[in-house]
Amino acid sequence: MTSTLDSLSTRALQSLQVELRHAGERRLVLIEGDRNAALNWLAAELPFLSADRGLWVSTKADSPLPALHVATPAQARIWLGRELDLLVWDGFSGNPPDGLAALAGTLAAGGLWFWLMPPLTQWGTFSDPDYARTGLDQAIEHPFAERLAKILSDAPDVIRLKMSEYVSAGERSVTSADERASATINSELSRVRDELSRRRPATVFCVDGGPEQDQLVQALVRFGLGRRRRPLVITADRGRGKSAALGLAAAELLLRGRQRVLLTAPSAEQVATVMAHARERLGAQLQSQSATQLTIVSGASLTFLLPQQMLADKPAAEVVMVDEAAAIAAPLLQRILLGWPRVAFATTVHGYEGAGRGFAVRFxxxxxxxxxxxxxxxxxxxxxxxxxxxxxxxxxxxxxLAATSQGDTQQLAPDPLPVLEVERWQPAQATENDLAEAFGLLVNAHYRTTPADLRQWLDDPAAVSWRARMNGRTVGLLWAQGEGEFSAPLAQQVSLGLRRLRGHLLAQSLALHAGLPQAAQQRSLRITRIAVAAPQRRRGIGQCLIAAAQAYATAEGFDYIGSSFGGTPALLAFWQRQGLQPVRLGFSQEASSGEYPLQAVRGLSAAGERLVQDLQQRLGRHWLVLAGRQWVQCQPELMAGVMRSLPAGPQPDAEDTRDLQHFAIGHRGFELTLPALQILSRCAGAADWLTALQPAQCALWCRSVVQGRSWAELQRENLCSGQRDAEQQLRLMVADWLEPG
Structure with a gap:
């Protein structure tokens, strides 16, 4: 390998890195072909590049340079918030789209991204190791990878090195292959260097936040020294310096007298940039430091805590700064917002860690x-x-990452409405513009839609989609996928928790949690995503899309159609209007939305209808037992909405009715009457009665009778002034129920 150590390619790479740094630019170096040849070439070239902040994404044993940090493809996200000069990604170990998109943004000016992959012409059939994780290893074609290959082949700024040309059957030695590689790389890099020289800026690029970042730092300082309960939300594309601004402002606040500033993010690694800028600004005032805490001579400190730890410990602090907020569960963000007097939230607008636009809309x-x-x-x-x-x-x-939908901003004249066209649609065959518009609609409509979802949408052979259009614009989308059809033995194993196949989310969830193997045996169509452009909502577009999917599913012999979504009263009502009924409420709140996952289905065949009946009967029987143990945080309106759709339980018998009468007139206490109150909650007509009450009354009933919350908790929610007040309200409600007519 010594033939390359002083090669022209080495000098060209060194020179390129210097010139890129001066110009403030970065480059992708796509190394196509034989993996061993690529590793050999990198082992010879990388020692001569700036690799102190370098990362090798693959197995440690195969690293071409021992000095590189190492991460597996699945660990790529933990490097968010840090800066790299060198990224070497071994595509032969897997290419999760979210990780690729995330790490590419960590490269600083002068950075080089080496990507080892097969030749571009083979990407569509390449067996990416990451496919097995999402079930895409069953797909014959991979349109997502083919699309990436086409974009890269047309990109003039991508440096392409074709290792398959250097190691061929006719080569006499590795050395001669290296020499050919050196000549080719030199030619390719000279082209890039010449292009850089032609448009070289008048001044050398330097990392300087400029006036915009300065203004943000000043705003953060004013916020941190200002009035309470005026949170600051910072949104930006990546690489805009928001983390640096947080660090500079945190240090300034300590220097101006704030005693404790808390910093939180999904991981400590993600705030390395924040801490580095704070450390630099504090300078000689810094008394002690660690990766998670900076303390100055006055005793004031900047401390990093994970969100869960911070909420558990509840340390006092004048200011809290939340970085990468879109990647933190919505319920945690709300508790942070309400738990400290001054909270700043920073998040990226686009992307791989949670679609910051969705975060901004929802939060x-x-x-x-x-x-x-x-x-x-x-x-x-x-x-x-x-x-x-x-x-x-x-x-x-x-x-x-910047996909947008014009349908989200295009207002339509109310009368007459343009003609709505609903059609089956293949996103993998769409033009780039149509695909970007459609995916942008999904991004804006759903809290977490990432590049991984785009790959799944294009590549999954079980996926089927419909598109709604008005005036030539996409205003609605429905993405569904076929599930189930397991053999009886396999479905039985799934229901017992002994097997879990990739995909088939709804079918397997119902089989396992309801204990009904037929849910996985039957053929089902799960609606994965449905999105309607904001200006066109409440025009029946979503209903038309679901009707098209149901007609297709019926014609194709599916047994049931369903969806799994973050449960809210509005979404439950929407799905119920489409004929779907709730059959399962998850036990854990979703990290993305903070809502309990709710699954709703509609039977299409006789067997499917029987399954839905069995699922609802089972949920109804278990409802009161689980409500006080698993769903204590669930919204009362959602609890009432689900109960309204479930088959009714038994009516109160004579003894129960006597207890309720005595409770209503104040002669019997709440705890002694609770069994009868719970029976009343599930009897015929009770759910309609509950939902007809005032919202506060319905909430009080659900919280106390159904969910078993304490009087103190009800008081904190402003549902009562204490136990006596709550019991009096409940007595009046029972009296209303017992009133004849």
Whole structure:
């Protein structure tokens, strides 16, 4: 390998890295072909590049340079918030789209991303090791990978090295192959260097936040020293310097007298940049430091805590800063918002860690409700690289990080409405513009839609989609996939928890949690996503899309159609209007939405209808037992909505009725009457009666009778002033129920 140590390619790579750093740009070096040849070439070239902040994504044993940090493809996300000069991604170990999109954004100016892959012409049939994780290893074709290959083949700023040309059957030695590689790489890099020279900026690029970042730091300091309950929300594309601004502002607040600033994020690694900038700003005032805490000579400190730890410990602090907020569960964000006097939230607008646009839309409702004087700031100018950098727009195009839907902004005249067209649609065959518009609609409609979802949508052979269009614009989408059809023995194993197949989310969940193997034996169609552009909602577009899916499922012989979604009263009502009934409520709140997952289905065949009846009967029998143990945080309106759809339980008998009468007139206590009250909650007509009550009355009943919450908790929710008040309200409600007529 010594033939390459002083090769022209080595000098060209060194020179390229220097020139890229001066220009503030980065490059993708796509190494196509033989993996061993690529590793040999990298082992010879990488020692001469700046690799102190370098990462090898694959197995440690195969690292071409021992000095590189190591991560598996599945661990890529933990590097968010850090900066790299060198990224070497072994595509032969797997290519999860979210990880690729995330790590590409960690490269700083002058950074090089080496990507080892088969030749572009083979990407569509390449058996990516990551496919097995999502069931895509069963797919014959991979349109997502083919699309990536086409984009890369047309991208002029991608440096392509074809190892298959260097190691051929006719080569006499590895050395001659290396020499050919050196000549080719030199030619390719010279082309890039010449292009850089032609448009070399007048000044050398330097990492400087500029006036926009300075203004944000000032705003953060004013916020941190200002009035309580005026949270600050910061949104920006990645590389815009929001983490640096948080660090500079945190340090400034300590220097100006704040005693404790708390910092939180999904992981400590993700705030390395924040801590580094705070450390630099504090300078000589810094008394002690660690990766998670900085303390100055006055005793004031900046401390990092994981969200769960911070909420459990409840340490006092004047200011809390939340970085990468879109990647933190919504319920945790709300508790942080309400738990400290001054909270700043920062998140990226696009992407792989939770679709910051969805975060902004959903979290805005919480902010409006609890802290109406909240403020918002954005950063638009990149600071980690120059505006001329070609890698960021390439990554955004590859993974559709900036996909938008014009249907979300296009208002339609109310009368007459344009004709709605609903059609079966193949996203894998769509033009790039149509696909971007459609995917943008999914991103805006769903809290977490990432590049991994795009790959699943395009590649899954069980996927089927419909598109709604008005005036030539996509205004609605429905993405579904076939599930089930397990053999009887396999379905039985799934129901017992002995087997779990990839995919088949709804079919397997119902078989396991309800204990009904026929849910996995039957053929089902699960609606994975449904999205309607915001200006066109409440026009029946979603209903038309679901009707099209149901007609297809019936014609194709599916037994039932269903969906799994974060349960809210509005969503439950929507699905019920489409004929789907709730059959399962999950035990754990979803990390993305903070809501309990709710599954609703509709039988299409006789067997499917019997299954739905069995599922609802089983949920109804278990409802009161589980409500007080598993769903204590569930919204009362949702609890009442689900109960309204379940088969009624037994009516109160004579003894129960006597207890209720005595409770109503104040002669019997709540605890002694609770069994009768619970029976009343599930009897025929009770759910309709509950939902007809005032919202506060319905909430009080569900919280106390159904969910078993304490009087203190009800008082904190402003549902009563104490036990006596709560019992009096409940007595009046029971009296209303017992009133004849």
């Amino acid at each position: 805005r409702k919480q902010l409006d409700q609890h802290t109406p004087h909240w403020q918002e700031r954005t950063l638009s100018q990149p600071v980690r690289w120059a505006a001329s950098d070609p890698l960021e727009p390439l990554v955004f195009r590859l993974f559709m």
